[in-house]
Amino acid sequence: VAVGQYMSKQYRKTIVSARDVLRKNDRGGYTVPTDGLYPFQWNWDASFTALGWSTWKPERAWAELHMLFKGQWDDGMIPSIVFHQYDDRYFPGPDTWQSPKVDPPTTGITQPPVVASCARYILQVSQHGDEDVHLRGLRNAYTLFHPILRYHRWFYKARDHKKMGRVSIHHPWESGMDNSPSWDEALEHVSTDNLPNYQRKDLMHVDADERPTQTQYDRFMSLVFSFRDVNYDYAQCAQVSQFQVADTCVNALLLKANKDLAWICAKLISHHKRLSLSLEELEALKSAQRELRELIDLSSRGMDSLWNDELGMYSCYDERMDKLINVPTSSAFLALYARHPDRVRARQLADKLAHWLDQVKYGVPSYDPESPMFDSVRYWRGPVWLVVNWMIAEGLEAYEFFELAERVRRDSRALIKEAGSYEYFDPMTGEGCGGNCFSWTSAIQLFWFP
Numbered sequence: 243v244a245v246g247q248y249m250s251k252q253y254r255k256t257i258v259s260a261r262d263v264l265r266k267n268d269r270g271g272y273t274v275p276t277d278g279l280y281p282f283q284w285n286w287d288a289s290f291t292a293l294g295w296s297t298w299k300p301e302r303a304w305a306e307l308h309m310l311f312k313g314q315w316d317d318g319m320i321p322s323i324v325f326h327q328y329d330d331r332y333f334p335g336p337d338t339w340q341s342p343k344v345d346p347p348t349t350g351i352t353q354p355p356v357v358a359s360c361a362r363y364i365l366q367v368s369q370h371g372d373e374d375v376h377l378r379g380l381r382n383a384y385t386l387f388h389p390i391l392r393y394h395r396w397f398y399k400a401r402d403h404k405k406m407g408r409v410s411i412h413h414p415w416e417s418g419m420d421n422s423p424s425w426d427e428a429l430e431h432v433s434t435d436n437l438p439n440y441q442r443k444d445l446m447h448v449d450a451d452e453r454p455t456q457t458q459y460d461r462f463m464s465l466v467f468s469f470r471d472v473n474y475d476y477a478q479c480a481q482v483s484q485f486q487v488a489d490t491c492v493n494a495l496l497l498k499a500n501k502d503l504a505w506i507c508a509k510l511i512s513h514h515k516r517l518s519l520s521l522e523e524l525e526a527l528k529s530a531q532r533e534l535r536e537l538i539d540l541s542s543r544g545m546d547s548l549w550n551d552e553l554g555m556y557s558c559y560d561e562r563m564d565k566l567i568n569v570p571t572s573s574a575f576l577a578l579y580a581r582h583p584d585r586v587r588a589r590q591l592a593d594k595l596a597h598w599l600d601q602v603k604y605g606v607p608s609y610d611p612e613s614p615m616f617d618s619v620r621y622w623r624g625p626v627w628l629v630v631n632w633m634i635a636e637g638l639e640a641y642e643f644f645e646l647a648e649r650v651r652r653d654s655r656a657l658i659k660e661a662g663s664y665e666y667f668d669p670m671t672g673e674g675c676g677g678n679c680f681s682w683t684s685a686i687q688l689f690w691f692p
C-alpha cells in the first residue's frame with residue numbers, strides 16, 4: 243500500500259518515517275524494539291509492532307506473531323524475549339538465562355499477554371481489505387488460535403496460585419513495567435545474599451537516571467538466578483519465587499485477550515467452510531469458545547479483587563503478604579481497555595485520570611504525578627508510554643469518555659511530532675527518553691493516528 247496521495251505533505255512525511263523505523267528494526271520476519279539497547283524479539287513489543295506492520299503489510303504483521311510463537315514453551319508459555327540471533331549487546335542474554343528452550347533460545351519468564359488482542363485488531367482490519375487478504379488473515383488467525391489459547395491456559399495453570407482468577411507475576415520484568423513503584427515493597431523481600439557478579443549493559447546505551455537503579459537490578463538478577471536453579475519448572479518457581487504479585491496490567495490485559503480470542507474464535511467458526519475445517523476442527527473451536535467464556539468470567543472475578551477502595555482505582559496485589567499494594571499507577575486505567583468496570587467505577591477512573599492530566603503537560607504519566615516519589619524521567623515511575631496511552635484511550639472510547647480519549651490522543655500525537663519516536667517521554671517537558679527509533683512507538687503511531 244503506497245502512502246496515500248491525498249494526504250498532506252507533512253503527514254505523508256510522518257507516515258514514511260514511522261514505516262522507516264519498522265523497516266530499520268526488521269531483522270527478517272521479526273522486529274527488534276530498537277537497535278543496540280534491545281537487539282531481540284520481545285513478547286508484547288512484537289504484538290504491538292505487528293499492529294504497525296498491519297497498516298500496510300498485513301502478511302508481515304502475521305509473520306511477526308508466528309516468529310514470536312517459535313519461542314513458545316511446551317507448557318504453553320510465551321517468553322518475554324526470543325533470542326533468534328546471537329547479539330552480545332544486551333544483558334541478560336541466552337548464556338545467562340540458560341533456559342531449557344534452545345531452538346530458538348528464550349528467557350524463562352513471560353510478559354503481558356497482548357498477542358490475542360493484536361491478532362484480533364489485525365484480523366479486523368483485514369475484513370475491510372480484499373477477499374484474499376481477509377482469507378489469508380483468517381488462515382493466519384487459525385494457525386495461531388490454539389497456541390494462543392495454550393498460552394492463556396498457562397497463566398491459570400502456572401500463576402493462579404489461589405485459584406481465584408488473579409494471576410501473578412514472579413518477576414517485575416513480567417509486568418513490562420520493570421521499575422514501577424508498585425514493586426518497591428515486594429522487592430524488599432528478595433534476598434541478594436548469593437548474587438554472583440554480573441555486568442549490566444543497558445547503561446552503555448541509556449543515561450543511568452532513566453533506568454532502574456542498581457539495587458533494583460540486583461534483585462531482578464537474584465530472581466532470575468533462583469528460577470535458573472530450578473530449571474524454570476513452573477511448579478518449583480511458584481515455590482522459590484520471592485516475588486509474587488498480581489499485576490493490574492497483566493490481569494487486565496489477560497481479560498481483554500480472552501475476550502479478543504473469543505472474538506477471533508467466533509469469526510473462525512463462522513468462516514469454517516472457507517477455511518475448509520474438518521468436523522473435529524470445528525468442534526474443537528466450539529469447545530474452545532465455551533472454555534473462553536469461563537476464562538472471561540474467572541478473570542473478571544480476579545479483576546474485581548484488585549479494586550482498591552482506599553485509592554479509588556485498581557491496584558496490584560502482593561500475594562505473599564496477602565494485601566493490596568497502595569500504589570496508584572496508570573495500569574489501573576487499563577481496566578477500561580479490558581471493558582471491565584461498571585459505570586460507577588469507570589467514572590471514578592475517568593475523573594482520576596482527568597485530574598492526573600491536569601498536573602502534567604502531556605499525559606498519561608505512568609505514576610500519580612502528585613506522589614512524592616514521582617520521577618518524570620525514570621522509566622515506569624512517571625514517564626509516558628505510547629502503547630499504554632493507546633490502550634487507555636481505546637478503553638475511554640469504549641465507555642464513551644470521548645473528550646478524555648481525544649485529550650490522550652492529542653497529547654500522544656504531539657509527543658511524537660515534537661520529540662520523535664522515542665521509547666518513552668517526560669510528561670512535564672515532552673522530551674523523548676530511552677531508546678530512539680523505537681518500534682512500538684512508531685507502530686502505535688501508524689495504527690492509531692491515520
Ligand code: 9WN
Nearest residue numbers: 275280284286287322415418419420
Ligand atoms: C526487560 C523492550 C522492553 C519492554 C519493557 C521495558 C523494557 C526490558 C529491559 O524493554 O524491559 O524486558 O531490559 O529494560 O520495560 O516493557 O518490553 O522494549
